[in-house]
Amino acid sequence: LAAEDGPALLAILDPLHAADIADLVEQLPEDERDTFVRLYGDKFDGEVLSELDERLREDVVHAMEPAVLAEAVRVLETDDVVDLIEDLDDPQTEAVLEALDDDDRVVVEQSLSYPEESAGRLMQRELVVAPDHWNVGQTIDFLRSQDDLPEQFYHVILVDPRMRPTGYVTLGRLMGSAREVPLTDITEESFRTIPVLQDEGEVAYAFNQYHLISAPVVDADERLVGVITIDDAMAILDEEHEEDILRLAGVDEESSLSDKIVDTTKRRFPWLAVNLVTSILASLVIAQFDEVIAQFVALAVLMPIVASMGGNAGTQSLTVAVRAIATKDLTSANLWRVIWREAAVGLVNGIIFAVVMGVVGVIWFSTPLLGVVIAVAMVVNLVIAGLAGVIIPVVLDRMDIDPALASGAFVTTVTDVVGFFAFLGLAAVLLI
Amino acid sequence: LAAEDGPALLAILDPLHAADIADLVEQLPEDERDTFVRLYGDKFDGEVLSELDERLREDVVHAMEPAVLAEAVRVLETDDVVDLIEDLDDPQTEAVLEALDDDDRVVVEQSLSYPEESAGRLMQRELVVAPDHWNVGQTIDFLRSQDDLPEQFYHVILVDPRMRPTGYVTLGRLMGSAREVPLTDITEESFRTIPVLQDEGEVAYAFNQYHLISAPVVDADERLVGVITIDDAMAILDEEHEEDILRLAGVDEESSLSDKIVDTTKRRFPWLAVNLVTSILASLVIAQFDEVIAQFVALAVLMPIVASMGGNAGTQSLTVAVRAIATKDLTSANLWRVIWREAAVGLVNGIIFAVVMGVVGVIWFSTPLLGVVIAVAMVVNLVIAGLAGVIIPVVLDRMDIDPALASGAFVTTVTDVVGFFAFLGLAAVLLI
Incomplete structure (x- = not known):
């Protein structure tokens, strides 16, 4: 490619499936991509175009000669053309539509009249x-x-x-x-x-x-x-x-490896911002107990363990619940049973880890009461994590908010706030 | 069902698709499930059985009369029979095999001779x-x-x-x-x-x-x-x-809503245990700085913010990287570009949040140097999170370990340890 050797490129690509060629194009750095489009020239067919990642497609269509583009789309079935142009901007859409035969254009325009992500966009008109x-x-x-x-x-x-x-x-x-x-x-x-x-x-x-x-x-x-x-x-x-x-994972669902740095930063930013706000909430809880911490620095040392265990247990319940909602396995018929089960699982695991951490706490800091504090906090936190992990996604789902998108932030906030409060509050009562 | 009204049950289930009936069975509590199998009786066909969740299937097959079971499997295609019996225990497998015609039994036994999760288990023998x-x-x-x-x-x-x-x-x-x-x-x-x-x-x-x-x-x-x-x-x-x-999410991939509490606890336990060890590692880092914290309790208040931001940014990079590996979009051809991009994204987001948190730190605790400390720690932590999020899954993948399974623990450990070290270490240098 660097040598701009068109015939050699064609020889390499010829035996490949359109999907594999599209994958290759996606892996090229931006500047080489244009060279590729130019060299590949009129062999660039509609199949490759429709296999391309949505965001790249716009750039590639832009780099293609109008005549090549017209030829490329003419071989596609109408549902693929619809899929192709729904992500393009207006002038490009016009160019593609003009390249079609009259019959096909009518069909494509009809499909585009259905809302995005509906069956109407997905269907093909060719039927028997x-x-x-x-x-x-x-x-x-x-x-x-x-x-x-x-x-x-x-x-x-x-x-x-x-x-x-x-x-x-x-x-x-x-x-x-x-x-x-x-x-x-x-x-x-x-x-x-x-x-x-x-x-x-x-x-x-x-x-x-x-x-x-x-x-x-x-x-x-x-x-x-x-x-x-x-x-x-x-x-x-x-x-x-x-x-x-x-x-x-709090990543915009349209993320892709071929995004530019600016785009990726923008896509990741909102979730980090939400997380900043929720973690400041947790900090405010800790700030209430600053005098206790000043007296017992061991509390500061052990704090991340409580938070991290609660966060993990919450994520486990949450993921299972979000998947069960998506696959329609979690319904009002078994909701209470599932909630009860998550609380019970949190209780059992909480007790096991409470014993472990209680012992570690006593040995490490030779303060028996500190062991009791972290043990109790662990049980409380894991039970709450289990409950929040189910209840929050279910409530979001009932409010027609996608639980996959928003649950994580809420669950972590709950486990952090409850965890720190239980741990430090108990320490304030027992140790002082 | 509670009334043990067999005919009424049949009337309700008759118009339903086998997959929907199986979903219903999955949602029943354990004791009602046996009643269901008994009442549904000889109408329980192979289709419903093969739609059932793997773990329930064993219980249900156990509850079925041998004659009903034999009849049920006889109507299935051979690939469905293979799918059905690969999860059963030996005596049940025998019972199903005996129920088959000789021809079909040979085919099923041949399929079972291929390794689990191979194309051989998946294929059907009926072909033209x-x-x-x-x-x-x-x-x-x-x-x-x-x-x-x-x-x-x-x-x-x-x-x-x-x-x-x-x-x-x-x-x-x-x-x-x-x-x-x-x-x-x-x-x-x-x-x-x-x-x-x-x-x-x-x-x-x-x-x-x-x-x-x-x-x-x-x-x-x-x-x-x-x-x-x-x-x-x-x-x-x-x-x-x-x-x-x-x-x-650190949940055993065979988890299902119909698991018993004991099973679920066992499935969640290992990941929580790993997490306990890694979070103790983070605690050990904090313990090195206990004197600094005793002097500046504000550090303990702000610590969770550093950890949480790093953990989130790491999870974002990690998830994108794990998916890209699974879909074969992340290859040696674009690896360095992706690593560089993640570091750059971490740097940009790090700088933005550093400014925000620096200002918050200064206003909240009126100590300008504390603002500098948290700002620098934020930048370091988000860059490291971006790098660890890509590099760790890629390394695990090269070592033939499933990156989806193990990356989370490693990435969180790295972001916690580096985050706390940068934050508290810098505080020790600047504030004391």
Whole structure:
């Protein structure tokens, strides 16, 4: 690449899958990326473009010649074009739309009229339907007579005369059945329609839960408007998980390794700011006990242990609870049982670590009462951590706030404040 | 359920999908679960069983009548049976195996001979192949003449005379092509084989990366032994993500809401024990400076802020790095750039928060030098947090240790130790 050797580059890239080429581009430093786009030139096809990370895509599209771009998008299916342009800015969107055929442009514009992250954005319009009164023979003859079948399709969707889907038949069953069998006899049990406005996270959940391969998308009148296939659902599932992991760690869910330093700093800043405020709260609790600490510096030495154990236990409960909410395993039916369990687990682990730390405290500082103080604080803190770890995400979820995003800050604040208060307050009573 | 009303229960459950019934069972308290199994009786089918959480499954199988169990597993596809019995104990495995037909039993036993979590365990044996010299017409006639085609299949796999897969054709393309077209002209570009011993995580990655719908599995001689479909890959992707999230939080990856209190306590304990040791390390650092703290109690008040900011910044870098390693976005090609970026981000955020905390420190305790101390400590700690957050997971990964599992403890230790040392050490130099 440094040698600007175009033909050599092409020779290397030729056998690679578009997804791997996109990964390579993502790993290039910014200045080399433009060189790459220039050298790769008109071989840069739509597939690579749609595999690219969203934020890079804008830069790359910007660096591409308009003619190359137009050619690149023309080969894509309409759902990929929608996915491609929803992240571009207006002039670029215009350029891509103009490159499309009239038919495709209408379809893409229709998809863009659905809200972001809805089933409508995800679905493809290329689909294969048959009237639900047909039999196998009629359907096979019909399919064989078509010359513009979609490249990828796995089911034939049955529709009633008003275009409402009533079932679907896999191509495999169609192939394996006698010509006179009515289609309605060989439909799949797993048939489920998806409302066009449904959130894409719910769509991915439905595919995973019910093992769907494809599902028809319907509008408010139950009429068929498109189809979503499992590969799109899998990509969404992957994205949603990624978001959850990053949010739990207090990182903006759109973070990526190819972000610039300024962007990354901005994305990390808010959570650190929240954390600063909550840790100042904890400091204020400590400040109430400054005279106790001045007399017993051992308290200052042991303080981080109380905070750290509480924080960790809280994060454990919290993560389990957030995941259980996301997978719909935590419901009002078992909520009280789960809360009770977390408190009990906190109690048991609290007692074990209380004994350990009590002994350590006594030996280290040869003050038996100090051992009692840290032991009791440990039990209180771990029980509270267990309770806060479940209750806070559940409450946030009921308030329609994403528990993955906000729970961490609240739980740590609770464990820090309660932990320091229990530890130092008890010390003030017992040691002075 | 409390009324032991069997017929009413059946009436409620009848319209539900097996996955939803399994979710219901998972939410029942332990004693009601047995009642459920008894009442649901012989309607308890294999589908529900294979949707159940692994740990519950053992209890439920135990509670089922042998005849009901035998009937239940007989309707399952072989890959589901494998998935079902790999978590059961020996006598139960025997009981299930005996319930199978001879053919199926051989297939299941063969699958079980592959290592756990390998492609061999995941694949199904039911597959549809065609010699690669056939044309569309021959293939369609062949498929139409078979009467035991698998229930779900989407591709016909082309094989050479030695049963090595050479490509695959979607049923859709087959339907849409003229009879005389050779199969080799309409194969999919995305064709990829999967070695039978490949780790299931790698399999899921390949499906997601290359948008595969199904992929032939081959043995060491490249011969076809089975096929993996995208729905299984999606389930694995989901599991792997779940594991990563739980591991990052220091929770055993097999945790589940239906665990008993004792189990949960045991699963949470090890990480808390590790955390206790590392937080004692931090305490030892503080203990070195006990005289400084005795003179300036303000230091004890501010200490948690330094620790907490460092810990949070470290977790942010760490999570991004662990994810980037998992998705293969962090490689030796961009490692140095990423390390440099994390350090720079830490520096910029460090400076911002240093200014804020410096001012807070000065106003709160009216000691300008204390403001300088906390400001400098903040910068040092956030830069170190950024560096440790990337370097530690990368090093663990190179040592073949799962970075999601172990990085947290190391990173927090580093940020705590460095943070306290910088803060208190600087205070010792400047304030005394």
